[in-house]
Amino acid sequence: MEKNRSADRVNKVADPMLRRIEEIDHRIEELAKDQGRCTSKIFSSRPPFVNNVMSTPAPKGFKMPLVPQYDGTTDPVDHLATFRTMMLLHGASDGFLCRAFPTTLTGAARDWYSRIKPDSISNFDDLGDDLVRHFMSSRRPRKTTASLMALQQEDNKSLKIFVSRFNxxxxxxxxxxPSVxxxxxxxxxxxxxxWRAVVRRNPHSLADLMVGAEEYISVEERSPVRNKSLPMVSPRP
Incomplete structure (x- = not known):
């Protein structure tokens, strides 16, 4: 048993990315010492995680995946989703997600992490919620039903192009x-x-609607003469 533990410790030290995680745990404290008393009031001198998170070991044979760096200028939800997916594929636990996450931060996001209250984060969901709240202004505008209703086929664009954009x-x-x-x-x-072709199909989902639209477009494209005679006016439900 002791030999296995020793081997795990050796492997852990050998992995550069794992060493980086360990270094980050102490980096804030070093910055505070280097910058003096003023800086220590701004940056936390201890990691924000509770003890059981800090003691979470890395998965056996773990290799840190290449996760894009996050600087606070893009949607934080996208970064969280990418990080979580890649880490879970490598068998990371919730506690290790917390410990590894700071390695993906840079710029303003790194500053945000440095200011989190010590011993305040006990799970990755709380860490993610804090990140999203702090960088809320960087979130992408979410599409709504109203934005779909505003889409219109342009006079010089084919139905195929419009349907692709709509999808x-x-x-x-x-x-x-589906009805909306x-x-x-x-x-x-x-x-x-x-309009008549879609109504006849009575689609029950977005996928069903798109299949029907593609079938109509396929027939339309095979009948160029017929297409020229089609009236192009706004349909009325």
């Missing part, structure tokens, strides 16, 4: 109601024939 926007709207999204698509398209 990209719709995928960013959470908890979409169908109405939004039909309101934005300019073909009455397309």
């Amino acid at each position: 990209r926007e719709a995928l960013q709207v959470p908890n979409l109601d 999204v169908a109405n939004a698509l039909l309101a934005g398209a300019k073909s009455n024939d397309f």
